[in-house]
Amino acid sequence: MLSPCLICIVIVIYIAFYYINEWKEFWVWKVPPGPPSLPLLGNILQLDSSAIHHCLTKMSETYGKVFSLKFGRERVVILNDAKVIKETYNGPHVTWRPKIFSLDFFLEKGFMTCREQHDFHLHTKIMRQTFKVITRTSLCEKLHEEALSLTDRFNSYQQIAFDPKDDLSLASLNILHNIAFGKRYQKEDDELRLIFDYTEKIGKSITPVHPVNLLPWLQHIPNPWIRSMMDAKECRDSLLLNFYKKHKETFQDGQIRDLVDCLIKIANDAELEGDTDALRLLTPYQIIINIWTIFFAGSDTILNALLWMFLYLAIYPEVQRKVQEELDDVIGRDKLPTLQDEQNLPYLCAVIYETIRFSSMSLFGVPHATKCDTIIEGHYVPAGTQVLANFYAVNHSTENWSNPEEFDPERFLDRDGKSRNLTEFPYFMPFSTGRRACLGKDIGKSEIVVLTACLMQRFTIKLPPNVMPSTEPDIHFDLVPKPFNVIVEERL
Template identity: 30%
Template sequence: MISLILISLILFLLGAQFLKLQWKSRGFPPGPTPFPIIGSLWRINFRADHGNLKKLAKLYGNICTLWLGHKPMVVLYGFQAVKHGLTTNSEDVSGRLQTYVFNKMANGKGILVSNGLIWKHQRHFGIGALRKLGMGNKGMERGIQTEAHCLVEFFRDKDGRAVDPSFPVVHAVSNVICAVVFGHRFSQEDETFRQLIEAYNCIVAFGNSYLYYMCETFPWAAEHLPGPIKKALFSCDFVRSFIRQEIKRHRERGTIDEPEDFIDFYLEQIEKTKNTPNSTFDEDNMVQSVFDLFLGGSETTATTLRWALLYMVAYPEIQEKVQKELDAVLSPSHLVCYEDRKKLPYTNAVIHEIMRFGSIVLITIPREAVRDTTVLGYRLPKGTMIMANIDSALFDPEYWETPHQFNPGHFLDKDGNFVLREAFLAFSAGHRICLGEVLAKMELFIIFCSLLQTFKFTLPEGVKEVNTEVVFGSTMKPHPYKLCAVLR
């Protein structure tokens, strides 16, 4: 009898919650029916991948609603929806979620997932410090050229033998941001540096996974889930500990006449604002800002370069055309610089097509409406999540002639001049656009050109096919592969 009453009570409560959700969903864009507790993420199998989001758009249109438990998440699909959704009322949708996982990983600090004054101060300071350190000019270019040279020497030492390029590419790109934030580079043999890279890989693999969405939907159960969530949180702690050690070394060194890296600038800023009421400049925000810059400045660029080498092996005729242009414009001894892109339209087009076709960031980190606003004609209340499917803009058939083919012609006009297409949103849009866009483009151009100037990349002997399928995660990585770098 008691069990029957309990079951009836539970069913009544679930029914009441179901009706409440249906009432709450009125006025939002259409979407799958939300259920109590689980919301409607079941409709995409708790995984925001290309196929699931495409099916969702076909069923409900280019703006639809998913429910993360009882919290609405508006999904933008296709170039027009993504562009207007992120830029029309850009400031209104510039918030970040303060969810279970984000709070565990950042606690509202730093640049990437902070809000309000903390975000505005940290982002503004971050952009200013990167500019002072040479972003976009010769100052930072020299550091990239150094890493490009080290990567060239790595492949030269292999003497054409088959090699997995993953770690040396990650090492080169990570060392660029290491020089910026820490003021020095690490050797490939440095064990702590290897652990740092592995920690970031773990964090990235956890994001956008089944377990990530499960943790956000059922935060009360997340503490008891073994495996990836615990490993990801441990990795975050390891990275923060690593950064604090670097800060300690900077403090022990004492003040210097001219700041040499991001930590120097930040320590100087803490000193300048120590008597300012409500200052957001403190060690916790410094640690998280460095954490965010390292994540944003290494993972995406390294993954794009891994795709770049794989595509050159997969499309040897395109590799050959790039090398013909490089040979015609640059002397063999020329040190590649970012300014050279203006004389190398085809090569520049290939690099942009690698970013488009590789489409490594499938969705933006979800944003949040900081006030009641309108998105594509729908009134969205404060607190609504907005998730933009960047991938759908990069493959939108209305804006790309051959979206599902690797075609550098997407970025060339009829006269062979480079053109940047409006649907190229690889770095997102609006108030949260990637602050490291210029640095990423500099790295991709200089390292890619330096490698193709020196080597022809081929498949290892006996390997007939190239696997260009993605490994799903926060970023879309290629499967592990080997190639041969043959001196030209």
């Protein structure tokens, strides 16, 4: 048994080597600068988990537009400048996904975590083909179905203040679940509760600062975090494989009901053509993982966008009035908005873009990683290093925006009230940027436009008397609104 004295000597030697290595990283290797870290913990204690967006933006004022931190033992590079983010993410060397245990655990072999360039391009080709088919089929009908269901629920509150999160959460889940698996739920469905439960557990697990990601030794011993992750994965996989099995049994060529059917059709065609390369990525398990990835990321994005929209429209009634006037002029109230109406609703689109900018709801986007040793803004970044884009810093920079702390949708419109081309805003990246930008960004925006338009046709959103909710976010994987109540009045 080691004596206490020997243990102390070992600890002192370990700490000495740790700081010698950190000195070497900063001053010899020239990795991006950053604050000194602690052994095992890194810089975690220096980060305010309740306001990490402000904390990192403040750090950039000290350490520059490219700096680094340690999350546990792993060094992470933070990009805080739009030009640097675009150049880095569009370049060839930061196209990998980092080896984050929980991401790999839940998304193994899917396009989200794919690291091999060839497989990533093949995944991208398959998924884009799938999105095109879905957009051409019943997407708008599914959005209308959910909008009408929301209308009934909102009317049932009879102008009593309520928290819209549960209803919008069900709507966003149903939209993506209907698109993905051809099925939607009611609040009382038992299966819905299972989906909410495992989705919440997964959402809490995939952040880079989750204990199992920060402390790798936790991955190899029984503990509550690993048990929760395993339970969530088993529940998810059981439900999804059952969905796939039922689709396979009832699949009819020429009748595409949802994303599962799309990918079954693509797999069948690949088998007929003898395309073994594509078939590697079209196994039943990979199909459900890719579809679930779209469902998980998409429903979360729609929910957060709708919550922020509700909050801002209630806080800024003049903005809401202009949205409603545009809808009345362009569509009227006798028919539901469609995907084709989006191009004729510049003010609504501007409100959506400003909501995404002002809230910075996608704080970091999906983490990137270097696939080889590379240089970012003169700093050495070793292969496999995690790279995060601080979109909050970009969206709230006075260098990029006039009065960035004001909610001003008209910044996205020209003098005639028409949409300005987003090329005029090279620093605005609503769905990330570069080679691994969001594949479903166009569908995602269209879903938010149509659903918001349907609701704004029918309702006016107000705050309860003498209440002003906070616009500061809660920190989950993304930035989400703190709980708030609204009153929904049917328009006369």
